[in-house]
Amino acid sequence: MKIGLQINNFTWPGGPAAIGPTLASVVRTADQVGFDSIWVMDHFFQIRGLGPPEAPMLEGMTALGFMAANSERARLGLMVGGIHYRSPGLWIKATTTLDVLSGGRAWFGIGAAWNEEESRALGFPMPPLRERFEWLEDTLKMAHGMWSGGSGSGENFDGTHVNATRLLNSPQILSRPRVPIMIGGGGEQKTLRLVAQYADACNVFGGPERIAHKYAVLREHCERLGRPYEEIERSTLQGIDLEHQSPDEVVEHFGVLAEAGAQHVITSVRGVNDLTRLERIGAEILPQLR
Secondary structure, rough: OEEEEEEOOOOOOOHHHHHHHHHHHHHHHHHHHHOOOOEEOOOOOOOOOOOOOOOOOHHHHHHHHHHHHHHOOOOEEEEEEEHOOOOHHHHHHHHHHHHHHHOOOEEEEEEOOHHHHHHHHHHOOOOOHHHHHHHHHHHHHHHHHOOOOEEEEOOEOOOOOEEEEOOOOOOOOOOOOOEEEEEEOOOOOOOOHHEEEEEEEEEOOOOHHHHHHHHHHHHHHHHHHOOOOHHOOOEEEEEEOOOOHHHHHHHHOOOOOOOOOOOOOEEEEOOOHHHHHHHHHHHHHHHHHH
């Protein structure tokens, strides 16, 4: 089982001036203790359930560049990018840049997005859901073309919303055969169909029964499309709270998730800025999960 760390809160002691040094320490520690991947959210305001909108929140792609400079091994990505926040060409070029500068460690996490509050507040267009899915599919098709080898396919692209005259990508990505594409969300008709058609990984939410059901739906889409189901990495977003869970309880829970089909558990850690918690996970949890 792979284990990822999602950093979803930047409300740390010391205020804005301390965010950079604290984030650097968290990323370096997570990288050193053995997390396979490190993620940040793609939001501009803090989201419900984690804090008030006014709580500190970093722009995701800029944060990933900073994180790349403070890590050596773990893959880095957004959990997951909101499709309407950047144009398809920028999504692909920015992810390519992250991959090149990190030495081939980028993830391309992308989804149809949901946060209308922050979008309207900051003036981002918020198309209807159907249109956002169309933009998502255009972006996925373009990514395949621009990451196809050489300097990209070089071809024209005519999508539902995007018309591009030359899919050039230089420098090209270091990841092979491409930056792994993760589509977030568990929508059974559209999202998981797009995973089966275009992606290398999915990310779904919920307990063991729920994620097992979502993976079963993904398998059905793969069978209809002729895609080998085992080509797609199955991940789920969970949490670790060492104030209320013992390491053995975490291992047991993640084992149940593995039995449900999860191959990559991406976890938020309560109090992640307390580096001893990450060190404890590295010493007492990760070896058992391996």
